[in-house]
Amino acid sequence: MSKRWFRRLLFCAAILIALYFLLPFLLNSLARSLIRRDALAPANVVIALSGDARCEREKYAADLYRRGLARKIFVGGMPVAWGVHTGDAAKRFLVQQGIPAADIIVLKDPWNTRLEADLLVQQMRQNGWRSVLIVTDPFHSRRAMHTIETAARDIQLSSQPLPPEQSRWQPEAWWTRRRDVWLTVRECLSWINTLAGGWR
Amino acid sequence: MKFQMSKRLRILFALSVTMLGLGVLGFFSLPWFLTSPVLTETTPMPTADVIVHWVTMSQSRADARVAALYQQTKAKKIVCASMPVSWDVYAADFTRQHLLTLGVPAENVLTLHLPLEACSAPNDRRVAQYIKAQGWQSAVVVIDPITTGSRLKKYFQQEGLNLVVTCAPEDRDELMNKWWKTHWKIQWITKSAFGVLLDSAYAECW
Numbered sequence A: 001m002s003k004r005w006f007r008r009l010l011f012c013a014a015i016l017i018a019l020y021f022l023l024p025f026l027l028n029s030l031a032r033s034l035i036r037r038d039a040l041a042p043a044n045v046v047i048a049l050s051g052d053a054r055c056e057r058e059k060y061a062a063d064l065y066r067r068g069l070a071r072k073i074f075v076g077g078m079p080v081a082w083g084v085h086t087g088d089a090a091k092r093f094l095v096q097q098g099i100p101a102a103d104i105i106v107l108k109d110p111w112n113t114r115l116e117a118d119l120l121v122q123q124m125r126q127n128g129w130r131s132v133l134i135v136t137d138p139f140h141s142r143r144a145m146h147t148i149e150t151a152a153r154d155i156q157l158s159s160q161p162l163p164p165e166q167s168r169w170q171p172e173a174w175w176t177r178r179r180d181v182w183l184t185v186r187e188c189l190s191w192i193n194t195l196a197g198g199w200r
Numbered sequence B: 001m002k003f004q005m006s007k008r009l010r011i012l013f014a015l016s017v018t019m020l021g022l023g024v025l026g027f028f029s030l031p032w033f034l035t036s037p038v039l040t041e042t043t044p045m046p047t048a049d050v051i052v053h054w055v056t057m058s059q060s061r062a063d064a065r066v067a068a069l070y071q072q073t074k075a076k077k078i079v080c081a082s083m084p085v086s087w088d089v090y091a092a093d094f095t096r097q098h099l100l101t102l103g104v105p106a107e108n109v110l111t112l113h114l115p116l117e118a119c120s121a122p123n124d125r126r127v128a129q130y131i132k133a134q135g136w137q138s139a140v141v142v143i144d145p146i147t148t149g150s151r152l153k154k155y156f157q158q159e160g161l162n163l164v165v166t167c168a169p170e171d172r173d174e175l176m177n178k179w180w181k182t183h184w185k186i187q188w189i190t191k192s193a194f195g196v197l198l199d200s201a202y203a204e205c206w
Helices: A003-032 A055-068 A086-096 A113-127 A140-153 A178-195 B008-034 B062-073 B091-101 B121-133 B152-158 B167-175 B181-197
Strands: A045-048 A072-077 A080-081 A105-110 A131-135 A157-161 B050-056 B077-082 B085-087 B109-113 B140-142 B164-168
Touching: A045 A055, A055 A086, A055 A131, A072 A086, A072 A113, A072 A157, A086 A105, A086 B085, A105 A113, A113 A140, A113 A178, A131 A140, A131 B091, A140 A157, A157 B164, A178 B181, B008 B181, B050 B062, B050 B091, B050 B121, B062 B140, B062 B167, B077 B091, B077 B121, B077 B164, B091 B109, B121 B152, B140 B152, B152 B164, B167 B181
Parallel strands: A045 A072, A045 A131, A072 A105, A131 A157, B050 B077, B050 B140, B077 B109, B140 B164
Antiparallel strands: none
C-alpha cells in the first residue's frame, strides 16, 4: 500500500475515533440548544402552548397562576374528532384544577406555533396586556419564543418551559429513546421551516 | 471561454443529479408507499365479529363509513379505540356518540381507551389482546390511510385472530389530493414516513 493511501486511511480512522467520542457531546449540545429558560417574574398572562395531550403545560401554567405570577391563562386547541376540541378540554382541565373559568381564555384552532403566536398577540393587544409567560415543553421553548417575539416585538415575553421532571422529553442521550428522537428531529426540521419563513 | 469539466467531476455531477432526482421522486411517491388498499362498495366485504374504529386523523370521514360497514357486514360489534387527545379526553368516546346518531345501536358500540405511546406497536398489541379477551375471532380494523408500519397483523397473528386492515376511501382520497400543497398533509405524510424508519430502529416498536 502506498504511503499516500496509508495516510488517508489513518486520517479517516482518526476522524471516526474523534466522532465516536465527540458525537454524544455534540448531540447533547444540539438538544440543549433547543431550550430557552428566562428569569421568572410576574406578568399579565401566562399561555400554555397547545400540543400536550397530557396537559402538563396547562398544569404548570396553573401552578404559575396560583403563585400569583399571572392573572389570566391562555390555552390553545383544535378540533380532533367529531365534537372534540382540545382547547375546551384544556379549559375543563384547568377548571378542575381550581382555576376560575373567567380567567381562562381559549385560542381556537392554532394549527401551528406561528398561528398560535398571531392569535395570542391579537388577544394581548385587544386587552392591553403587555407581558406574558410562555409555557411549553423544553424542546419547543426556543423556537416558540423566536416565533412569538417576531410577531410581537412590543410585548414583554418570558420563556418558562416545563421543569425537567415534568417534561416528556429529556435532552441527555435523546437518541437512545424513540419518543425523544422524534421530538428532537421534528423540532430541528421545524426550526428550518421557521427560519426559511416557511409554511403555516 | 469554454467550460470544461474533468471526467471525475462529470461523474460526480451526474451522480448528484441522479440522487436528487431519486430523492424528489421518492418524496412525491411517499403516499403511495405508505397508504393501504381500501374496501370499496364493489369489494367483497369479509364478515367479522367486530369492527375496530381506530382513526386518528382529525379530518376523517370514517364514522359514516364504519356505520355503513356495520350495517353491510352485520358485524356484531363496533369498538372505538383512541389514545387521549387531552387530559382524560378520548376521541373514542365522541366517535361512539357520533355512531349512535348514525343509527348504530348503543349496546353494540364499545370504547377502548389506549395509553399514549411513542409508536403504534404497544397499542397494536393491546388491541389484539382486547379482541381475544372478548372472545372474538376476527376483526375489520379501520385506521388512517397510512398503514405502513402498523404491527396489527403481527399481533393479531400471535393471538390467532383473523384481521382485515382498511381505511375510509374518502380519507385516502382527501390525503392524496394535492398533498404537496397542504401543510397538514405534508406534515402527516413526512411524520408517518419518518415514523416507519424510526420504528425499525427501536425494539419497543417492533
